[in-house]
Amino acid sequence: MxxxxxxxxxxxxxxxxxxxxxxxxxxxxxxxxxxxxxxxxxxxxxxxxxxxxxxxxxxxxxxxxxxxxxxxxxxxxxxxxxxxxxxxxxxxxxxxxxxxxxxxxxxxxxxxxxxxxxxxxxxxxxxxxxxxxxxxxxxxxxxxxxxxxxxxxxxxxxxxxxxxxxxxxxxxxxxxxxxxxxxxxxxxxxxxxxxxxxxxxxxxxxxxxxxxxxxxxxxxxxxxxxxxxxxxxxxxxxxxxxxxxxxxxxxxxxxxxxxxxxxxxxxxxxxxxxDGEGATCLVEVQVTGANDETAARQIAKTIAGSSLVKSAIFGRDPNWGRIAGAAGRAGVPFEQDNLQIKMGNFLLMENGQPLPFDKAAVSGYLKQAAAGAYMKEDTVLISVNIGNGNGTGKAWGCDLSYDYVKINAEYTT
Amino acid sequence: MxxxxxxxxxxxxxxxxxxxxxxxxxxxxxxxxxxxxxxxxxxxxxxxxxxxxxxxxxxxxxxxxxxxxxxxxxxxxxxxxxxxxxxxxxxxxxxxxxxxxxxxxxxxxxxxxxxxxxxxxxxxxxxxxxxxxxxxxxxxxxxxxxxxxxxxxxxxxxxxxxxxxxxxxxxxxxxxxxxxxxxxxxxxxxxxxxxxxxxxxxxxxxxxxxxxxxxxxxxxxxxxxxxxxxxxxxxxxxxxxxxxxxxxxxxxxxxxxxxxxxxxxxxxxxxxxxDGEGATCLVEVQVTGANDETAARQIAKTIAGSSLVKSAIFGRDPNWGRIAGAAGRAGVPFEQDNLQIKMGNFLLMENGQPLPFDKAAVSGYLKQAAAGAYMKEDTVLISVNIGNGNGTGKAWGCDLSYDYVKINAEYTT
CATH class of the missing domain: 3.60.70.12 (L-amino peptidase D-ALA esterase/amidase)
Structure with a gap:
């Protein structure tokens, strides 16, 4: 690029x-x-x-x-x-x-x-x-x-x-x-x-x-x-x-x-x-439609950091509800009726309302993208548009697995 | 009271x-x-x-x-x-x-x-x-x-x-x-x-x-x-x-x-x-020595919300380093040389430096307090003093267990 x-x-x-x-x-x-x-x-x-x-x-x-x-x-x-x-x-x-x-x-x-x-x-x-x-x-x-x-x-x-x-x-x-x-x-x-x-x-x-x-x-x-x-x-x-x-x-x-x-x-x-502890894949969150880059990144980081979103991705579950919830609490005002959410190329939510989608197909995308990430070839991509303006921003994270808890609970000082 | x-x-x-x-x-x-x-x-x-x-x-x-x-x-x-x-x-x-x-x-x-x-x-x-x-x-x-x-x-x-x-x-x-x-x-x-x-x-x-x-x-x-x-x-x-x-x-x-x-x-x-998902115990964080209640509560919430602190408590590990780390990133200025950390009645850190402590005794406290919490009789208590002023605040949370990940990964929309 x-x-x-x-x-x-x-x-x-x-x-x-x-x-x-x-x-x-x-x-x-x-x-x-x-x-x-x-x-x-x-x-x-x-x-x-x-x-x-x-x-x-x-x-x-x-x-x-x-x-x-x-x-x-x-x-x-x-x-x-x-x-x-x-x-x-x-x-x-x-x-x-x-x-x-x-x-x-x-x-x-x-x-x-x-x-x-x-x-x-x-x-x-x-x-x-x-x-x-x-x-x-x-x-x-x-x-x-x-x-x-x-x-x-x-x-x-x-x-x-x-x-x-x-x-x-x-x-x-x-x-x-x-x-x-x-x-x-x-x-x-x-x-x-x-x-x-x-x-x-x-x-x-x-x-x-x-x-x-x-x-x-x-x-x-x-x-x-x-x-x-x-x-x-x-x-x-x-x-x-x-x-x-x-x-x-x-x-x-x-x-x-x-x-x-x-x-x-x-x-x-x-x-x-x-390489996040216990991670099985890399997650990229792209936010568009914000007023500026800072606001977009703020939402992207909130989604990438949500334990609920991270757990869902570990389960390869196309859980748009958790993504919408994390976007909503990021501290950036937007009109919920403008919210759009995609996973890979699959559109899951538009105009603030869920769309019918082929769940097996989206889960399949998550499995494939996660496997690719492990091979360092691909990432699980979440795209969110909040419909305010032209600001864009990205954040990266990983999923939340049993191994995260294991690594962090079993270590002793 | x-x-x-x-x-x-x-x-x-x-x-x-x-x-x-x-x-x-x-x-x-x-x-x-x-x-x-x-x-x-x-x-x-x-x-x-x-x-x-x-x-x-x-x-x-x-x-x-x-x-x-x-x-x-x-x-x-x-x-x-x-x-x-x-x-x-x-x-x-x-x-x-x-x-x-x-x-x-x-x-x-x-x-x-x-x-x-x-x-x-x-x-x-x-x-x-x-x-x-x-x-x-x-x-x-x-x-x-x-x-x-x-x-x-x-x-x-x-x-x-x-x-x-x-x-x-x-x-x-x-x-x-x-x-x-x-x-x-x-x-x-x-x-x-x-x-x-x-x-x-x-x-x-x-x-x-x-x-x-x-x-x-x-x-x-x-x-x-x-x-x-x-x-x-x-x-x-x-x-x-x-x-x-x-x-x-x-x-x-x-x-x-x-x-x-x-x-x-x-x-x-x-x-x-x-009753937090997967929780095995209730954790109470008490912060003293802040300039006001808001600042104290901000630190208390950051500690109670830290995945690392939560994982450590699930492991019954008296991990003062994670508590100090969470306190430090809460966004409230303080002098690190004034930091004091206790678990129950055990003093783990004073004047910003770790103290020698009986690890088995503190782990024992954590096990007992966690068991008590399950019986709704007691809580795991973390006390932090940042040495700024007279502001105090509390927050409550729970530990982070395998079951949290299980509950949240295995649910499907």
Missing amino acids: GDWKEITGGVTAARGYRAAGIKAGLKPSGLPDLALILSDVDAIAAGVFTTSQVRAACVDYCRQRLQAKHSARAILCNAGQANAATGSQGVKDTLESADLLAKELGISPESILLASTGVIGQRIKMDALRDGIPKVVAALSTEGSDAAAGAIVTTDLVTKSIALETTINDRPVRIGGIAKGSGMIHPNMATMLAFVTCDASVSPTLWQQMLARAADRSFNSITVDGDTSTNDCLIALANGESRTPAITEIGPEAEKLEAMLTAVCQHLAKAIAR | GDWKEITGGVTAARGYRAAGIKAGLKPSGLPDLALILSDVDAIAAGVFTTSQVRAACVDYCRQRLQAKHSARAILCNAGQANAATGSQGVKDTLESADLLAKELGISPESILLASTGVIGQRIKMDALRDGIPKVVAALSTEGSDAAAGAIVTTDLVTKSIALETTINDRPVRIGGIAKGSGMIHPNMATMLAFVTCDASVSPTLWQQMLARAADRSFNSITVDGDTSTNDCLIALANGESRTPAITEIGPEAEKLEAMLTAVCQHLAKAIAR
């Missing part, structure tokens, strides 16, 4: 980036648990962070760093301990992590961003981290994206990675990303993390604005269980190594870059929703 | 009320499905209705009636068909229902309020209703509350009823209520309904204000699955048959009456939460 092509390489697809992921002994499982992404040169850096009042030390650290300075060289991420609810000692550990990595890389600590994921209330295992930092630096490689993607996961079933390439002023520009998250599952193994690298040259203000909008259209439009983590963060670097002219104002180049950034974020966000 | 005692009689405990519930053939199951509550004299009437954009015809009907006239004589409720998403025909059916009952009772249609619960998109079976109306009128009795309570339920496992009595100016004043609801379950068998009768004499404005506040502290503070129905309604009548002086302004008598009204609503609301 977009004016770009998919390429390999994840966060090292763009020019001038290296990455690594190693086993540092932070996770009890012994799996890879320390990731590093490095830009060869100073990169413009933008970030979007959890809005929770209960935040990990690294979140406050990154926010402060990015307020003081709009560039960075490196992102270090540990998995195993969230370093949230760890008080002043957690803050000290964060600062020490940045100092240690800065010394190892021979750069300023101000150029380092940090992320953590794992058990809330646990400090980072600093002895393991101290030993791990030289190793992860030594492992940096222009082909290190998969290793990094594998070292940031916790309860994820799959790693999440993407890279896209477009052309600006006849030169290739690339954006790549890796992410982790499968709902705020395994209670304290919380967190949605995403790291994006880009080789375009772009002004800090524009890059932050682009990232904020892209986040709204991707990570902020997915819902697995409605729970926001203490550690959620999205960081995007743009290092200019594509040697394309600097994008400093709104125009065709800026739009092209933002569209590709949004596509990268949406790919990663959908991968997270598809 | 309050200055009142519990009595029998439900909605017919207060003087001057009769009620009935009969089998009218509206439900496919053949169970009782038509309820009527009648005041012998004109009663002051107040109502609180669903805020959904998708509403049943009876909701719009009642809202309009109560705007035009602040009194009523009768409440008719049918179970089986929700009469929501039924367009102009649904409106006609509503008006005809009121006319038929008015003729049968020999009163004005303007004195009749209506409620429906059942399958969305289905019209009321008007033939059955026409036959049923004379029968339900004939069945009216001063001991008819239980029959009425039994005729408004859909997927509820138990009926919900309460009556309280206090003394105002040396004379007994009574408030009784019945309710139905167990979450917006069995998709389209939606709806929370509650009907309250009182024999005090009170001004319409004061009564509506009291009811709105009582609803916020009860029905609006419970969450089973976060889904609001198309048909939710709470109606309260006050007919003055206690022959106590009219309460027309704020003062000790008004406070006493409102406290008892709130207690009646809270009893019914908790009964609904306890």
Whole structure:
């Protein structure tokens, strides 16, 4: 759809980036648990962070760093301990992590961003981290994206990675990303993390604005269980190594870059929703006919987040009543007599009233689309038109299965 | 706790009320499905209705009636068909229902309020209703509350009823209520309904204000699955048959009456939460230290509604991390270093940091409190202090079990 092509390489697809992921002994499982992404040169850096009042030390650290300075060289991420609810000692550990990595890389600590994921209330295992930092630096490689993607996961079933390439002023520009998250599952193994690298040259203000909008259209439009983590963060670097002219104002180049950034974020966000705990399929909700995009997205998110809608989809049940109910309570005014609801191409409700439909056919569509989603080829599509205006918006979620309850009830702190 | 005692009689405990519930053939199951509550004299009437954009015809009907006239004589409720998403025909059916009952009772249609619960998109079976109306009128009795309570339920496992009595100016004043609801379950068998009768004499404005506040502290503070129905309604009548002086302004008598009204609503609301689909226990969340009651309740509702917290309680897991996470995302600013969390009498987190605790002891508390809840004797209590101010608030919910998913996935439209 977009004016770009998919390429390999994840966060090292763009020019001038290296990455690594190693086993540092932070996770009890012994799996890879320390990731590093490095830009060869100073990169413009933008970030979007959890809005929770209960935040990990690294979140406050990154926010402060990015307020003081709009560039960075490196992102270090540990998995195993969230370093949230760890008080002043957690803050000290964060600062020490940045100092240690800065010394190892021979750069300023101000150029380092940090992320953590794992058990809330646990400090980072600093002895393991101290030993791990030289190793992860030594492992940096222009082909290190998969290793990094594998070292940031916790309860994820799959790693999440993407890279896209477009052309600006006849030169290739690339954006790549890796992410982790499968709902705020395994209670304290919380967190949605995403790291994006880009080789375009772009002004800090524009890059932050682009990232904020892209986040709204991707990570902020997915819902697995409605729970926001203490550690959620999205960081995007743009290092200019594509040697394309600097994008400093709104125009065709800026739009092209933002569209590709949004596509990268949406790919990663959908991968997270598809990997939602216990999920058997990916659900996409498209809302049209709203007054604006925000209102449309609000309804889409309410439908995608409804436990009743999610349970019905798990049962492959074309339950338009639950969809109408969720749309109605989203907080967006509309005339109920204008409501239209579709599943796939099947029209289930028009002018606010149910239509007769072939239930077996719609259930069949749900079964097929859900199976396709599992194969990462398709999604269960719900379309809703509220008949107010031209605003459109999307949200993504997953179904609610027995396994969700099992995963979340049987974990013990 | 309050200055009142519990009595029998439900909605017919207060003087001057009769009620009935009969089998009218509206439900496919053949169970009782038509309820009527009648005041012998004109009663002051107040109502609180669903805020959904998708509403049943009876909701719009009642809202309009109560705007035009602040009194009523009768409440008719049918179970089986929700009469929501039924367009102009649904409106006609509503008006005809009121006319038929008015003729049968020999009163004005303007004195009749209506409620429906059942399958969305289905019209009321008007033939059955026409036959049923004379029968339900004939069945009216001063001991008819239980029959009425039994005729408004859909997927509820138990009926919900309460009556309280206090003394105002040396004379007994009574408030009784019945309710139905167990979450917006069995998709389209939606709806929370509650009907309250009182024999005090009170001004319409004061009564509506009291009811709105009582609803916020009860029905609006419970969450089973976060889904609001198309048909939710709470109606309260006050007919003055206690022959106590009219309460027309704020003062000790008004406070006493409102406290008892709130207690009646809270009893019914908790009964609904306890009967939540698949629930094994009732959960009460008490939040203190907020700037005001609204902020406290907002946090309490977010915790009570969190799928992760609910799953943990189903697993009898003292998961303070999920509680802290839910508190943090409730949209209320607080200093995370002030956060305190308790389960029962066990302090799990203080000053924003986890405390060492005897996990077996806290799990034991959860098992015991949950078992007690099932016996309707106790609740799982979660207490949270955010350290801002003196505002307090409560919310109630239930745990999230395999049966929730089963009930909601296996139902088919």
